Amino acid sequence: MKKTIALVLTLCLLMMTAALGMAETADDAAEAAAFMDDIKGTYEALFPVITVPEYDQIWLDACAAVLGEEAAPATAEMLKAACNGTVYGQEAIDAFGDGSNGAQFDCLFINGVSRITFDGMVISGADDKGETVFSHEYTYTGHLLLAGMMDGYLFETADEDAGEFKYFYIMPDTPATTYHLEFRYGSNMEDLAKYNEGPYAYWLAAGFPVGAGEQMVKDVITLFCLENMDYSAHTEEALAQLAELGFIGTWQADMAPFGEAYADVELIMTIDEKGHGITLMNGEQTADFEAYALDNGEKGDGIGIYVAFSNPEQEAEDAPYAITVNENGQTVLTLTADDGTISWVKQVTE
Numbered sequence: 001m002k003k004t005i006a007l008v009l010t011l012c013l014l015m016m017t018a019a020l021g022m023a024e025t026a027d028d029a030a031e032a033a034a035f036m037d038d039i040k041g042t043y044e045a046l047f048p049v050i051t052v053p054e055y056d057q058i059w060l061d062a063c064a065a066v067l068g069e070e071a072a073p074a075t076a077e078m079l080k081a082a083c084n085g086t087v088y089g090q091e092a093i094d095a096f097g098d099g100s101n102g103a104q105f106d107c108l109f110i111n112g113v114s115r116i117t118f119d120g121m122v123i124s125g126a127d128d129k130g131e132t133v134f135s136h137e138y139t140y141t142g143h144l145l146l147a148g149m150m151d152g153y154l155f156e157t158a159d160e161d162a163g164e165f166k167y168f169y170i171m172p173d174t175p176a177t178t179y180h181l182e183f184r185y186g187s188n189m190e191d192l193a194k195y196n197e198g199p200y201a202y203w204l205a206a207g208f209p210v211g212a213g214e215q216m217v218k219d220v221i222t223l224f225c226l227e228n229m230d231y232s233a234h235t236e237e238a239l240a241q242l243a244e245l246g247f248i249g250t251w252q253a254d255m256a257p258f259g260e261a262y263a264d265v266e267l268i269m270t271i272d273e274k275g276h277g278i279t280l281m282n283g284e285q286t287a288d289f290e291a292y293a294l295d296n297g298e299k300g301d302g303i304g305i306y307v308a309f310s311n312p313e314q315e316a317e318d319a320p321y322a323i324t325v326n327e328n329g330q331t332v333l334t335l336t337a338d339d340g341t342i343s344w345v346k347q348v349t350e
Helices: 008-020 028-037 046-050 053-067 071-083 090-096 216-225 235-246
Strands: 041-045 115-119 122-126 131-138 141-146 150-156 168-169 181-186 205-208 249-253 267-271 275-282 282-293 303-310 313-323 331-337 340-346
Touching: 028 141, 028 216, 046 205, 046 216, 053 071, 053 235, 053 282, 053 313, 071 216, 115 131, 150 181, 205 216, 216 313, 235 267, 235 282, 313 340
Parallel strands: none
Antiparallel strands: 041 115, 041 205, 115 122, 122 131, 141 150, 150 168, 168 181, 181 205, 249 267, 249 340, 267 275, 275 282, 282 303, 303 313, 313 331, 331 340
16 A cells, blocks of 8 residues: 555645655665665554454545445445455465456465564564564565566575575555555565466565554554545535535635745635635645545534545545634634644635
């Protein structure tokens, strides 16, 4: 799962600081080593953690925000099932063929491993009793593409007894960016690059940090749901939710909290009756998105989930919203994202 920032706040403000972005790392080995530092820790299989009943409402809220509350339960169950497979390799090929009629991915750890620890270039795994299954030092060997679709880091150990742990093929997800890891391991590099063929067909391990808090659970569930929604058209119920909550209209951002540097910036957001939105910074369009919202608390309390799907980026992200009325009687929409908070004042048209 890839996470990119698609919220209006970030889309707009990042345009002002784009020139300060990080340069691409020229040394691939150094980049891979830095990545391994970023994922340092112990992981367990993701989906057994996040599909327990106590988290059902998180799944429902994320789905309902985009599709409407009526379609949410079936969609949430479908998404849970898609990555809760228990077969891979030839057994999965026998069951799903080439996947054209549907398939189920096995995202568990295989070969007797229950937990995997990444510690720099040393990777180790333990079984459900805590006994070590493997432990090897690895070297970065290059990038590898999974069926030409997913680019990841390939690591190899020189230990002759590594067997099915000779290679680790790790996607560029980190707990800080996507709240989980995705990887494969095995004895044959070419087989690891195949999607629905060979001994690793329909298998892609998903790891979740052991001991992660409730917020990370919520974040990873929401991310997974939003990545897999259909944004080609709003459902009637989703549009009705947006209208009933008061999102449709023109909003002007309150730039005062951002200081004098933004004193001359006018930031306008419009969301039309079809759920399509744009933002204008000093008259120049800076974002093109589809808007969705759900009141997921006490109905009518003005608090819920806002989702923006960026049309250029083809990425979605959510933010908690609050709709209030200020001392001047104006409606104020406040969005809170990881990178900060922004308030929008609804403009009254005469």
